[in-house]
Amino acid sequence: MFGSFITMLTGIRILKNINKSLLGIIKYEKPIDKGIEIAGYDYDSVQDIFYSNMNAWQRNMGYSRLYDEASAPFGMIVDCEPIYFKYNNRIWLIELWKGQYDLNTGCEVGVYTAEKPILNLPEVYKYMFYNCASDEDRLTISLSLKKNGKTLFALDDKHWWLAGFKLGEYSEPSELVMYLNITLKDEEMCSSFVEAIKKIGYEENKEFIVNGNTVGLTFDKPHTTQPITRTEQTDKIIQMKNKLLCDKYNDITRVYSNLTDKINAIQKQAPEIYSEIVDKAVLRKYLRSMKNTETE
Template identity: 60%
Template sequence: MLAIAVIFYRPFTRYLARIRASKRADNDELYEIIEAAGYSYDPIQDIFYSNMDAWQREMGYCRLYDEASAPLNMIIDCEPIYFEYGGKRWLIEFWKGQYGMTTGGEIGIYTTEGSDLSIPGVFNGTFYYCASNEDQLYMSFSLLKNNEILFNRKGRHWWLTGFKLGEFSEPSQLAMYLTIALKNTDMRNAFIKGLKEAGYSESGIIIDGNIVGLIFDKPHTRQPITRIEETDWIIQRKNELLCNKYQEITGQYDSFPDKMNAIREQAPELYDVILNSIGKTKQLFEKFEEIKEYLI
């Protein structure tokens, strides 16, 4: 009997080893795809976040991108804060809302020393470059949904983000408690001036040395014209349906790779949607191809 057991045990262990090796290869491929999209995964908080060297850093930022968000299933609140400091025009923008199948939030830092663009039929306005290494700032934010913390992010960055897959939210359910450490008093004062011009009251701005804090819940600034109540509702119902499908399939699994393996087996069409819709995707930045030849 022992000999028979040994005969069957060895092939079985080799089979298990092949299965484990195959799963490791699949997981490695999954994380490579995510990294190529400009993101990494935090298993502790179960969120995706933008990498320092993400390809999005080459795309800069302008109002066109905000206008393109809603048609690409991103129903998000935008809060651009403009100010001048150190011979540059600065844009520090906050975002929160539903990015397709993820609930997320962002803080982005952008600067320019150039003139505004005037491209007939394409864009009239300011194009900003993503902050250089020397212009990165230490930032932090907590994203809350109905007063419950979804996740926290902090670090010195040009684009601090977090996106939670399968979580569905209306932008109005979300609030960002954020802080930004400015370089010095002059920069802090310029940023505060920009906040006030955007509609923030002095009582809504917390100052601690050169650190400025605030709550971004209801936007103070004009939202993109593509944010229309009727179309927002339609897009959000699709986003909600996909999130519910994700939760239905993955509810019994704990790890992200196991969840994605379940999605690939049970709903392969959803697998592709997920990998192509984490955070801000390449589709959002397609207009850059029309803009870049006008940049000096």
């Protein structure tokens, strides 16, 4: 109950900030491009996906569990898998996400760190505020997202937040499987990470393998407790809306071959979907920048 209340208050604050930001965005000749840029993404025309850029401004803002709790109420039905472990006298969080981000099917891998709390207990870790990994703490990550066995896209980089989103693709989180390889800094870090994924329920040689300091992991069904804002009933309602938006987007854009023409067509024929794309690009920026108010 308390978590839902905090999420509601946070949502009110986000909506107020979004209204101010959109006023600044719409003055540009190509507001959708500006919205994507502000949200911290680039576009890959070969794979037809948006992906996270290295120096997105939200890198300076860190991460809080509130992001996961606030996602569903704003139309993002996403499986999340936070993995906490200790290394080099700090608490590390590597979190995985996959699912439907409103009008997009996508996935993410985020790398975060925090100083050890005074009460150094694993139960405390999920309530902490985390900093995005510095350049020195970035990890080499490769991933591929598959839907019912078909590859949607693949990414490979040394990053702090590797993420990709396919606009107009509708999926249930259960249809998606993310295959990833993460190369840890050294044997000690790798052992600590492996211990953490075993603790939450991953089985070696079935859901993950270890090769040197690289861990190959299959993220299918999450092993950790999902946000309290996700329920079977509300997920169905939100996903019905998401599917309708995706269907309409695809009906309008199927005759076009490039993103600019697609967005122009959406702006003219379905301005409500155009606004949804711009709004949610900005919204993800604000959700990503939420700090844990309990730590401030």
